[in-house]
Amino acid sequence: MNLTTEYIQRCQGILTTIEQQAEAIQQAAGWFSQTILAGRMVHLFGSGHSRIMVEEMWPRYGSFPGFNPIVELSLSFHNLVVGANGQRQAMFLENVPGLAQRILRNYDLSNLDSALVISSSGSNVVPIEMAELFQQQGVKVVALITKEHAEKSTSKRADGKKLSDFADLVLDTGAPVGDAMIAVPGLATPVAPGSTVGGAVLVNCIKAEVAQLLTQAGQPPRVLSAGNVVGTEKAVSLFESAYDEHAHRLAKLYQRVGVPSYVSEQSGTFTNNQGF
Template sequence: MNVTTQYILHTRLMLDVIEQQTAAIQRAAQWFSQTILAGRMVHLFGSGHSRIMVEEMWPRYGSFPGFNPIVELSLSFHNLVVGANGQRQAMFLENVPGLAGRILRNFDLSAQDSAFVISSSGSNVVPIEMAEIFQQQGIRVVALITKQHADKSISKRADGKKLSDFADLVLDTGAPTGDAMVTVPGLDTPVAPGSTVGGAVVVNCLKAEVARLLTEAGHPPTVLSASNVVGPERAVSLFEQAYDEHAHRLAKLYQRVGLPSSVREQANDLP
């Protein structure tokens, strides 16, 4: 079997694993849609390459507002690989206790919110603490892991707990242990990871289910759409409207955050 066929075959197997989670995906979508209908946001977080799944959810074509992408560059801007802003630093930082709390200190969280935390191994400290803090605030947490890989991974957290221990619902990318899926003759280490493919499928299934629920509730989402699909004028209008809605939703996360100030007190008087 050639290596391209190997990868495609493994991808088809991942799709089967994801399809078996349809009920769980729909349950997560129900929580997310409730948050969006309440005027709040679904918080998205992933460190390292899990950032890809955050950006897959929003903003891009076929996506809509209602999601708060929390992307920490110190944990995910490692394309220089070595030197300043390199991978070594990012991998170190994603296992620093307390960092998640400092990140979430920037937001006024509400029990009406929901959260989607992505970590293939489910064993790094920052995403685990993110989920833990969300749950402490009464926020439902959906975790996306690679179950086979996570089951065989050792938590970096002192108490041994993993992301799944702080999730109300766990979804699986369907990728194998170690993530890489292709065996090359003469090479003793597998290549070509699968969690990104599986993760993107899960994310877009969630997105479609949420869009369905919002539409059925009489509040169809404002979807970023290409001009060659909806025409240039409507495409521009949709982009502006969607970005403005995102800003209005995001403003609620800052309006009453943290310590009192004269500005915050004025906000409390607003309807």
């Protein structure tokens, strides 16, 4: 068997693992659709390469507003590798206690919100603290982890707790311990990770289920669509209206955040629900 065939077969195993989670996927979609129908946002967070799943959810073709991508460049800017903004710094920062709190200080959270927190190992401090802080604000948390890898990983958090300890629902990418799936003859360490494949499939399954629930509720989403599918004029209209809807939803997260000002007071009664 060549290695391409082997990798594809391993990915087929990942797909089977995901298919077995259909009920959990529908539960996540139910929470997310309720948030979107309430005019609020589903918060998306992942450090390191988990950022890929955040961008897979929104914004891209076949996706729609209702999601708040929280992407910290200091935790996920990989292309420079070394030097300023290098990978060493990113890997250090994703285990700094308190950073999650500073990130979420920017948003006025609501218990109508929900969240998807992605971390293959489920063991780095920042994603764990993000989930913990979301739960403290009454936000439903869906954790996307690699179950086998997370179980074999040691938490970087002092109390040993992992992302799954602060999740209302856990989804598994189906990748193996260590993520890499292919053993190359003569090479001591495996290559070709699988969590990105599983994560992307899970994210898009959720996306499809949410779209169906929104449509059934009489609020079909504005989906970013290609001009060669819907026509150029319609595609432009969808993009513009989807981005505008995103802005309107996002405005609610900033309108009454933190310390009141005369601007916030002019918009009505000021309430800070953060507790940070």
